[in-house]
Amino acid sequence: MNESGRVEAFSDGVFAIAITLLVLDIKVPEAGEHGGLWHALGAQWPSYTAYAVSFLVIGIMWVNHHQIFSHVAQVDRTLMFLNLLLLMVVAAVPWPTAMLAEYLREDTASHAAAAVYSLVMVAMALAFQALWWHLTRTGHLFDARVDVPAARATRIRFALGSLGYPLAVGLAFVSAPLTLAAHGLLALYYGFNQVPVPTRQNPAMS
Amino acid sequence: MNESGRVEAFSDGVFAIAITLLVLDIKVPEAGEHGGLWHALGAQWPSYTAYAVSFLVIGIMWVNHHQIFSHVAQVDRTLMFLNLLLLMVVAAVPWPTAMLAEYLREDTASHAAAAVYSLVMVAMALAFQALWWHLTRTGHLFDARVDVPAARATRIRFALGSLGYPLAVGLAFVSAPLTLAAHGLLALYYGFNQVPVPTRQNPAMS
């Protein structure tokens, strides 16, 4: 419990910093000759949209991470390592965000940028899945409230729920703005439709 | 209670990082040919002023955020989402701050920059209002000390108190430096004149 609390505090720090670093990718626009600052501000809409979507993505991932870790009592070395892997992807999000914002309105490059953005999301989903599989497979890391067999049974639903991300990789080659919108919708969906951690009615010890 | 503590810790992280990232917008001046470094340092006063005002704004918002969350015992999904929305605006503050500092002494662009700065403050006030309305409307998220009907009654006063921000948007088209000063005064005002969370004399359970 104490052990798990420490991993959670460190993870919270990384989530909070990654989400706040996103703002560094919104540049101060140059007030050009024609149209002035208002025009330049308007032209930057890809930056604002990418900021909002990635903020939601990291924020919702934090909510889910917390939801799961609040049911974890012990941390083994593999969990520590899988968690580091997840954080490595989360902390990287500002980079594809900046890239997608920069190339969103270009012809060819926008597809590559949107595909990389989506691939980073696939990596994040995979790391999260791996963490959940390890927790449900071992079982003894959960606290006593958790119904381990029921938790195991959620794995397929959990994995199917992540299919949106590989689909977004495909969508990237159709339209980059549409891909960004899809990621916003996916984040909202996971924000309001999480797979809950099943708990027992009468825990042996609580 | 525990649940609320975790949301608070994450929010504190975002507040602390956003407030500290403000310094990245103060550039090292170039020691030009005439007047040297002292002259260049003096010419950067918009950066120092914008830094100080935005630091106060975020700092006071943190105080108010904390004041309210110290009376919250439970967190539902809507509160989580409204809080993420508030943090999305708070974390964005370094961007309008850098922009206002850069254009503060220009003719046309200063008005646009000051208006955007004020609009971000309007967004922050709206997100904070939404959070307060949700808390007072549901009521059951507060801890037992809070006098919910009295808390509901503060909503109008709370909303009126935020009228300074839309007024600052108008002021932006008169004078950008005046707008920045107004935001400093508004922050100080909210720092010393908060709407308190009303508590009951004899809480049923404490």
Add this chain to the structure above:
Amino acid sequence: MNESGRVEAFSDGVFAIAITLLVLDIKVPEAGEHGGLWHALGAQWPSYTAYAVSFLVIGIMWVNHHQIFSHVAQVDRTLMFLNLLLLMVVAAVPWPTAMLAEYLREDTASHAAAAVYSLVMVAMALAFQALWWHLTRTGHLFDARVDVPAARATRIRFALGSLGYPLAVGLAFVSAPLTLAAHGLLALYYGFNQVPVPTRQNPAMS
């Protein structure tokens, strides 16, 4: 106590971020034509020295901040405000650090850069003094262990101990590298010779 813990956690965040942002001021050197990367790395010694000194300065200030707040049981609005003022200076330290590193070996500009660096330290010392005077003047914010009259008696010694910073402003006009060295020594001195918070032998309640 709880109230003070929250202010401390937020302050810790700002200290930790400011101290870590210092690294952004050490640039990747350009491997020039003559001498290569090793030569370019050697030429950057002002950056490494400034990094080390400012790291020590913020680190030791954090130790002192914590030492004092570990004896604070309650936080009033003035203390909150004075603490925000102190954090505003602490969070700004990466800026004069980058400036001093950039101009350390120039003739005229180095003096201005070193003077500004020292002035920021004066501001930090003043904010810290103000915080300590407020705590000892009011007295009731301390926890029960603190011997308030004895704490008041430390104020002169505390203030005299800060005289090194204004002296460093003068030294800046003699030599910038010497000024940087002086700040390193001052930080070490305060690290090992703090004014302790006096506690009572038999606290009324502990």
Add this chain to the structure above:
Amino acid sequence: MNESGRVEAFSDGVFAIAITLLVLDIKVPEAGEHGGLWHALGAQWPSYTAYAVSFLVIGIMWVNHHQIFSHVAQVDRTLMFLNLLLLMVVAAVPWPTAMLAEYLREDTASHAAAAVYSLVMVAMALAFQALWWHLTRTGHLFDARVDVPAARATRIRFALGSLGYPLAVGLAFVSAPLTLAAHGLLALYYGFNQVPVPTRQNPAMS
């Protein structure tokens, strides 16, 4: 215990920020004329590799730091100072990481960059060793569970285990990419083969 918890929280902050700042070194590539964005993305592999290796290095160092501090009950001034020294190196890691990524494919400069990267790791290992020697030498800073004589006996094994870092300095002059790979393997090795803190079977007080 409380004292140690505060030092740990501050250290955690620095670790979490340093690890997350690594992403700032991955630049948005320029979609050049021939090959487009995909080509430019591929050419950036040194950045991704350096990011992953340094993320692992800081992450594993955090695990080890935490493992040791979870057995520390009291903090003296020397421990505080040695810990600051360790954090000074940890917080600096984004700088050699960016440098190694930039020069990894160049002829001469890559060796210098890899040597500096390895030297920073040597400094980190030395600071960590110093911290462990101070803890085992004094003994009374540990909590009651720790078997102090057995902890002292680990010092040689601990020191030998760090020999990989000076060897990596030598390897830097052979091949920079190989050096980076070696650091990744060293991090993994320390992640899975830590020297444990020996605890007593029957602690006098627990």
